[in-house]
Every structure is written in C-alpha cells, then in structure tokens.
Amino acid sequence: MFKKLIFTIPLVALAGHILINKYEQMDHYPWTRDAQVRAHIIQITPRVTGPIIHLAVTDDSEVKKGDLLFEIDPSIYKADLEKAEAQEQQATEQLKKAKNEESRSLALSRRQPGSVPILNLNNLHIAVTTAQANLAAAKAVVHEAKLNLAFTKVIAPADGYITNLNLREGTQVVANQPTVALIDKHSFWVEGFFKETDLQNVSQGDMGVITLMMHPDQPFEGKISSIGYGISQQDGSTGNALLPTVNPNFEWIRLAQRIPVKFHFEMPQDDIQLRVGTTASVKIIKEESN
Structure with a gap:
C-alpha cells in the first residue's frame, strides 16, 4: 500500500501541475x-454592354492595378461618339448663327434707333441662350460617349488575384452585372x-x-x-x-x-x-x- 502511494502521489502531483499550467496558458494565451x-473581394462590373472581343487574363492569375482584364466590342460606342461629335458641331454652328443674327440686329438698332422692335431683340437673345444650352447638352453627350468608349476596356482597380473566371471571348456581358471576382492582394x-x-x-x-x-x-x-x-x-x-x-x-x-x-x-x-x-x-x- 505504501509503495503504491509512493508512485501515485507524484503522478497525481504531476498531473495537477500539468493541468494548472495548461489552465494558465489558456487564460493568458x-x-x-x-x-x-x-x-476583400472586388466584383468587377462592366459599365457597358457588349460581347468580349479580347480576354487578357486567365483564371487564378495575378494582376496589377491598371492591367487590362478584358475588352468589350467598341464598334457601337465608336459610332455613338461620332454621332455625338457631329451633333456638337451642329450645335456649335447654330450658336454662331444665333449670335450673328443678334449682333446684326443690335448694330442696326444702334445706328437707327427703333428700326428693330424690342420684341425681336429679346427673341434673338433667347435664341442665343437656347443655342448655348443646346451646345452644352451636346458636349455632355460627347463626354458620355467618350466615357462609354473608354469603359469598353475593363481594367483592374487594385493589385490582386483573378479567381473563378468563367468568361470567354464572345461572351455577352451586361452593364452593371458583376462578371469577375478580384481578390485584393x-x-x-x-x-x-x-x-x-x-x-x-x-x-x-x-x-x-x-x-x-x-x-x-x-x-x-x-x-x-x-x-x-x-x-x-x-x-x-x-x-x-x-x-x-x-x-x-x-x-x-x-x-x-x-x-x-x-x-x-x-x-x-x-x-x-x-x-x-x-x-x-x-x-x-x-x-x-x-
């Protein structure tokens, strides 16, 4: 019995010491x-709609900020830009015409007071103001067309990794619909x-x-x-x-x-x-x- 106690007591003490030490470690660590x-997962979302004509990345590849990911067919957006630029040119000429007519009428009115009715002068000034507004609107359309054309090239917004890429050339992507996952590096x-x-x-x-x-x-x-x-x-x-x-x-x-x-x-x-x-x-x- 005494021999058993000699072996048992140290074992119990050792076990107790291990448990206490383990508890202290868990409490402090x-x-x-x-x-x-x-x-952070960045959802790459195209800003314009169209088929992909060039895919510049592969699945699970690393990209740098500013790298081209894919390009959407730009043909329709080039046509939209050309149309918008033509409308801007037309609005510019309309403004020139309105200003010339107002200038001639004002000059005539100064040389011969009363020769041009006040109502006509007011209408000519309104025509100039309207032409200026039309030109500003045309410039905005040109700016929007340029943006849409630029958006056909989708670039990486941050350094990271492309994952779960399911796109292929010819795939139709839709504006404001996420298409690619980019893990921010x-x-x-x-x-x-x-x-x-x-x-x-x-x-x-x-x-x-x-x-x-x-x-x-x-x-x-x-x-x-x-x-x-x-x-x-x-x-x-x-x-x-x-x-x-x-x-x-x-x-x-x-x-x-x-x-x-x-x-x-x-x-x-x-x-x-x-x-x-x-x-x-x-x-x-x-x-x-x-």
Missing part, C-alpha cells in the same frame, strides 16, 4: 482553431472566433500568433484590429407560422458564444500562400502577460 483567412486578414470567456482583458492592438493549416510549420504574427460587438441572435427569430424559434437547451449547461476577432498582419514570406477561406488557428498574447 487564448487559442482557437476556428479561424479563416479573409480578404493587400487586404488579407485572419478572422478567428473565440469563446466569450476567452476575451477577458483582450483588447485591440494585442498581438496574436497565426498558423495556417496549409503551412503548419510557419507561424507568423498578427495584431488584433477589431473585436466584434455583436453576433446574430438565434432564439427569438421568426420561424414557421410567424412564431418565434427557440432552441432547446439544458439549464445546467451554458454554452459560451463565439465572438469574431480580426487580425491584420504584414504580408508573410513569399512561400506562404494566402487563400481566402482557408483554415487557420490563432493564439492571442494578452498585453498584460507581456
């Missing part, structure tokens, strides 16, 4: 493996979901250690940029027959909710691939424990 890589962050009980004394600016499942041996540091102030409510939401949905639970079990915590970081070394939606684990290093 909250950890979760429920985290994902996120980034400089917007990556990791979002971890921590139990509410783990976030005591955790604040914005605390450091964290991020480990991607794709690269388990290459952890890197991040910094908490924000901690969520709310999560979606499940109980009380409207269900069938407009009745509230209430999930059953046990009174003696209180499940801790998970709060989203965002970590921003400097881009890690080139051999680490950041891909939206991939899994990560995060350990918070509380400021008070540093």
Whole structure:
C-alpha cells in the first residue's frame, strides 16, 4: 500500500501541475482553431454592354492595378461618339448663327434707333441662350460617349488575384452585372472566433500568433484590429407560422458564444500562400502577460 502511494502521489502531483499550467496558458494565451483567412473581394462590373472581343487574363492569375482584364466590342460606342461629335458641331454652328443674327440686329438698332422692335431683340437673345444650352447638352453627350468608349476596356482597380473566371471571348456581358471576382492582394486578414470567456482583458492592438493549416510549420504574427460587438441572435427569430424559434437547451449547461476577432498582419514570406477561406488557428498574447 505504501509503495503504491509512493508512485501515485507524484503522478497525481504531476498531473495537477500539468493541468494548472495548461489552465494558465489558456487564460493568458487564448487559442482557437476556428479561424479563416479573409480578404476583400472586388466584383468587377462592366459599365457597358457588349460581347468580349479580347480576354487578357486567365483564371487564378495575378494582376496589377491598371492591367487590362478584358475588352468589350467598341464598334457601337465608336459610332455613338461620332454621332455625338457631329451633333456638337451642329450645335456649335447654330450658336454662331444665333449670335450673328443678334449682333446684326443690335448694330442696326444702334445706328437707327427703333428700326428693330424690342420684341425681336429679346427673341434673338433667347435664341442665343437656347443655342448655348443646346451646345452644352451636346458636349455632355460627347463626354458620355467618350466615357462609354473608354469603359469598353475593363481594367483592374487594385493589385490582386483573378479567381473563378468563367468568361470567354464572345461572351455577352451586361452593364452593371458583376462578371469577375478580384481578390485584393493587400487586404488579407485572419478572422478567428473565440469563446466569450476567452476575451477577458483582450483588447485591440494585442498581438496574436497565426498558423495556417496549409503551412503548419510557419507561424507568423498578427495584431488584433477589431473585436466584434455583436453576433446574430438565434432564439427569438421568426420561424414557421410567424412564431418565434427557440432552441432547446439544458439549464445546467451554458454554452459560451463565439465572438469574431480580426487580425491584420504584414504580408508573410513569399512561400506562404494566402487563400481566402482557408483554415487557420490563432493564439492571442494578452498585453498584460507581456
């Protein structure tokens, strides 16, 4: 019996020490493996309608800001520009004519007062004003036509990666309908979901250690940029027959909710691939424990 105690007591003490040490680590360094890589997704939306005549990118390719992604058939928009420029020229000539007629009538009225009725002079001035307005409208149409022609070339608004590309030359794209997804290269962050009980004394600016499942041996540091102030409510939401949905639970079990915590970081070394939606684990290093 005494021999058993000699072996048992040290084992119990060791186990207790391990448990206490583990608890202290969890208290000072909250950890979760429920985290994902996120980034801003830019939906590339053409501003004009037409068939694609040139596709300059391939699926899962990297692009730079200002790179051509694809070009829409510009022929109809060139024709619209030519028509608008002709209308602008016509409006310019109409304005010249109206000004000349007003100038002649004013000159005659000065030489021979009363030779031109006041009503005619007023009408001539109104004609000049109307011609000026018509010219301004024609110039606006020309400007719009130039913009539409420029919009036939769709360019990348930011550095990033093209993904899930399903376009081909000849595909008809529609104005204001998203066609391509561009992942902003400089917007990556990791979002971890921590139990509410783990976030005591955790604040914005605390450091964290991020480990991607794709690269388990290459952890890197991040910094908490924000901690969520709310999560979606499940109980009380409207269900069938407009009745509230209430999930059953046990009174003696209180499940801790998970709060989203965002970590921003400097881009890690080139051999680490950041891909939206991939899994990560995060350990918070509380400021008070540093």
